[in-house]
Amino acid sequence: MAANLLNFVRMKLKSVFLLLLFISNLSFSQQSLFSDGGFETAIQKSKKEKKPVLLFLYATWCSHCKKMKKEVFTNPEVSGFITENFVAVAVDAEKPEGIELKKKYPIDAFPAFFFIDSDGAVLYGLLRECTAADLISEAKTALIPEKQIPYLEKQFNADYKNADNCYAYITTLKKAHLDVSVPTKKYLSTQSNEQLITETNWRIIANGVSDIESREFQYVLKNQPAFAKVSSPVRVEKKIVNIVSELLRPFTENLDTIGYFKNRPIAKSVGLRKTDSLIFTYDLLLSERTKNWKSYGKSAIESSQTYYWNNPEKLKETASNFQKNIADSESLKYAVKLSERAIEIKPSADGYLLTARLYQKMNDLKKCREFAEKSRNFSNSLGFSTKEANDLLTEIQIK
Structure with missing residues (x-):
């Protein structure tokens, strides 16, 4: 008995030890991947070791960042490649250092990766979640001089009338979420309307034009079939x-x-x-x-049947906003029309219940009871909870 107890304790202690070792290895892997001391320290280390900096900007609430920390940065192949070729530094974008860095390297998404030279210039960047293989592939691309932003910028400026130069430059800028408008405008200014209709020019317009009133976009609008042929x-x-x-x-x-x-x-x-x-x-x-519910109601009544009539989720969402925020009887009648249409397309417990509540708000307790019972029966048929329908039925019974 005592021997069995001793063996059991030993096994438990061994399991705890292995778990602690695993956690320690994960922590060590991430600590060894990212340099201590912040961004400026990484820049100085970059100059000394003659390696570019890999800046990882993250937010503590970002699920993609958390996933990469857990699954990608702990990967031995990733940590080995990154530490061999870069000085990696991770910075919380919402702390003082990160807030300052965002002024220099503007971002609109997380996670953000910038490959930076020892002078602080961006060589390459991407703002998205990556797998281990994907991050290694992108990091390898970042090491190729001909794929880096300074080289592509130089090539573009040397011959800004060249469509291939422009496309290569703006797509690399766009991957890093950097401004593409200046090179795009500079190149497209060399093209007549008729010259715009080529496959490469379409790609430049698609990736670089964001001004709805620009000559190029207006020409696309007027010549959609022609652009559709090259795209x-x-x-x-x-x-x-x-x-x-x-x-x-x-x-x-x-x-x-x-x-x-x-x-x-x-x-x-x-x-x-x-x-x-x-x-x-x-x-x-x-x-x-x-919270301009008058405007909401007016817009919904004018156009829901035109644009949402075959979308049950949108119909229920709109009707729900009427039920919660709008009181006039005509608007509520219209909301019933939307919710009943949603049920017609796709019967659902929440659709029946919403319709019941709309009738309750209109003081039509007979219709309210009818749809509350339909909600309860529908839920019962699927083995779902009937609590909300039962509560509503009890509430109107009391009244």
Whole structure:
């Protein structure tokens, strides 16, 4: 008995030791990959060792950053290649050093990787999650002088009328989320309207043009079939939708209603169903974020049937906002129309329950009970909880 107990204790201690060793190895792997002392120390070490710096900017809340720390930076092949060829430094972008670095190396996404020379110039960059193999591949590319931004910039400036030079330069800048507008404009200014319709010029427009009122984009709008032949109809439409999104999205994010409605007619002038649908979505989003429910209701009533009529999730989302924030009877009747349409397309417990609550708000308890029971029955048929439907039925029974 005592011997068995002793063996059991020994096995447990061995398991704990192996676990602690594993955690220690993970920690050591990341510590040995990234230099201590911050960015300036890494620059000085870069000069001494004649290696470029790999700057990793992260945020503590970024799930992609956490995943890479756990799965990629602990990979022996990654740590071996990086430490051999770079001086790697990790900086929290939301701490003082990181905030200062973001002024020099602007970023709009995490994780961010900048390959930097000993003078602080960006050689190469990417802002996205990478697998171990992907990060090694990108790091290898960053070591090739002909793939680096300074070389590509020099080549472009030496012959800025060359489409291939321009494309190579702006795509590398874009990968690092750096400004591509200056070289794009410089090159495209050398091209007539008719010369724009080539495969390479389309790629330059697709990657480098963001001004919806620019000559080049307006020419694309007027000549979509011609550009579709050197690209594809899907790619041309995607570019048009993206440029409308890039125009309006910042105003919705910043709650800038003045800027939004100033630029909305420009976006509306594109005149495609997909862009009009996107504009409608942004109309609702801005109204919702600014809590302008009168504007929300007006927009929804005007256009939901045009753009959302076959999308049950969007119909329920819109009807739910009516149920929570809008009280006039005509608007609620319209919300019922949306929720019932959503159920017609795709029956669901939440759709029935939403419709019940809309009828409750309209003081139509008979209809409320009908749809609450449908919600309960639907949930029962799938083995789901019926609590919300039961609670609503109890509430209206009391009344």
